[in-house]
Amino acid sequence: MWGWQGRGALGSAVVLALLLAGCASKTTNRAPVEERGAQTSTGEAVTSSAAAPVAPAKPLPGAENAGKPGYYTVKPGDTLIRIGLETGQNWRDLVRWNNLDNPNLIEVGQVLRVVPPGATVTESGAVTRPVGAAVVTPVPAGSTRANGTATATVTPAPAPAPAAAAPSDDDPGFMWPTSGALLAGFDEAKNKGLDLAGKAGDPVLAAADGRVVYAGAGLRGYGNLIILKHNNTFLTAYAHNQLLLVKEDQAVRKGQKIAEMGNSDADRVKLHFEIRRQGKPVDPTRYLPAR
Numbered sequence: 333m334w335g336w337q338g339r340g341a342l343g344s345a346v347v348l349a350l351l352l353a354g355c356a357s358k359t360t361n362r363a364p365v366e367e368r369g370a371q372t373s374t375g376e377a378v379t380s381s382a383a384a385p386v387a388p389a390k391p392l393p394g395a396e397n398a399g400k401p402g403y404y405t406v407k408p409g410d411t412l413i414r415i416g417l418e419t420g421q422n423w424r425d426l427v428r429w430n431n432l433d434n435p436n437l438i439e440v441g442q443v444l445r446v447v448p449p450g451a452t453v454t455e456s457g458a459v460t461r462p463v464g465a466a467v468v469t470p471v472p473a474g475s476t477r478a479n480g481t482a483t484a485t486v487t488p489a490p491a492p493a494p495a496a497a498a499p500s501d502d503d504p505g506f507m508w509p510t511s512g513a514l515l516a517g518f519d520e521a522k523n524k525g526l527d528l529a530g531k532a533g534d535p536v537l538a539a540a541d542g543r544v545v546y547a548g549a550g551l552r553g554y555g556n557l558i559i560l561k562h563n564n565t566f567l568t569a570y571a572h573n574q575l576l577l578v579k580e581d582q583a584v585r586k587g588q589k590i591a592e593m594g595n596s597d598a599d600r601v602k603l604h605f606e607i608r609r610q611g612k613p614v615d616p617t618r619y620l621p622a623r
Contacts, residue, residue, distance in 0.1 A: 394430070394443030401453035406442045413551050417559060419446040420567050420611035422545040424580075504540040504562045506619045507586060509570060510593065510603050517617070524613035525569065525606030532574055532601050536591040538584045539568050539605070539620075547576050554604070555596025560584065567611070571604035572596050 397403040404415055412435050416423035427435045429445045438444070447453055512530035516523050542560035545567070549556050554571040558578065561567050574594020584590055595601045607616045 392439055392442045394445070395441070397443045397445070402445065402447035402451065404444050404446045406438050406440055406444065408440050410438065410440075411436075411550065412438065413546055413548075415444065415446065416545065417551070417567065417569065417608065418611050420561075420565070420608055421446055422561060424545070502563075502565075503619060504542070504566060505586070506539040506568070506607065506616070506621075507537070508620055508623070509537045509539045509568075509605050510534060512593075512603065515602055518613075518615040520613065525604055526616050528603045528605060530593045530601060530603060532592075532594055534593040535589045536570050536573060536593055536603055538586055538588045538590050539607075540566075540586045542568070542584055544578050544580050544582045544584060544590075547578055547580050549596065553597060555598060556591070556594065558590055560590075565610055567606075567608040569604075569606040569608070571606075572598040572602055 394403065398405055404419055406415070412423040412426050412432075415421075416426055423435070425448070426432075426444060426446065429447075429449060432438070508528075510528050510530055512528040512534065514526060515529050516527040518524070518526060536558075538560060540560075540562050542562040544558060545561045546557065546559040551557055554569070556571075556573040556576055558570045558573065558576060559567055560570075570591055572594055573591035574596060575592040576590070577592070578584060578590045593601060593603050598604070605616060607614055607619055
């Protein structure tokens with residue numbers, strides 16, 4: 333009796349094993365799932381890896397003038413104050429010439445006009461302002477020269493008031509801005525001017541007649557800074573002051589006290605003094621009187 337039941341149980345187990353094996357044999361390795369995109373009208377699959385077309389970048393303002401004389405391409409770290417110093421211009425003029433809504437927002441690669449509209453730049457870098465053409469006024473009938481020939485009166489075209497009052501581009505005759513000893517001389521790569529010693533509060537004097545085009549602390553490395561424009565060629569800069577005594581657009585006279593010496597953004601009390609010719613730093617000792 334037991335033997336039959338044992339054989340029956342064994343047979344059932346074998347049948348069950350065969351059924352499970354059959355099910356397993358029907359379960360094959362499935363292919364990886366592949367996400368397919370929409371199909372085209374021809375039935376071709378469009379996969380999700382296809383890159384969407386990228387719209388061309390919008391050109392920066394003034395890009396068409398890049399590299400032209402009289403224009404400047406903004407570099408990393410630039411501000412309008414620094415660009416004005418590098419190009420010999422008043423930063424406020426740069427705002428006006430370029431129709432800038434916010435002078436604090438300029439982009440790397442943007443191209444700015446750095447000469448007055450209508451002006452040209454010579455090969456030497458000098459800025460030539462437009463000159464009105466002469467106006468020929470006919471002479472009334474009957475007017476003659478001493479020798480009896482008819483004459484015409486040539487009258488120069490009236491120049492705009494600012495141009496008529498523009499100072500000479502010649503050396504304005506600089507003086508030393510302080511009597512302090514020389515700490516460091518000019519080095520075009522390392523020191524764009526002279527470093528002059530002194531005590532906190534010592535007077536800083538305007539090196540020549542001019543107009544204040546900047547007074548503030550917005551240029552890194554210069555501390556409390558004053559920039560004077562003397563004519564269409566020369567600027568002077570006075571850095572690291574503890575107190576500024578003039579404001580922007582103020583006219584100053586040669587020898588006038590414009591600041592008090594200090595150590596703002598410097599390792600010691602000193603005056604850093606620069607002369608820039610058409611924006612390029614030059615050795616001040618070439619223009620200052622011998623001591």
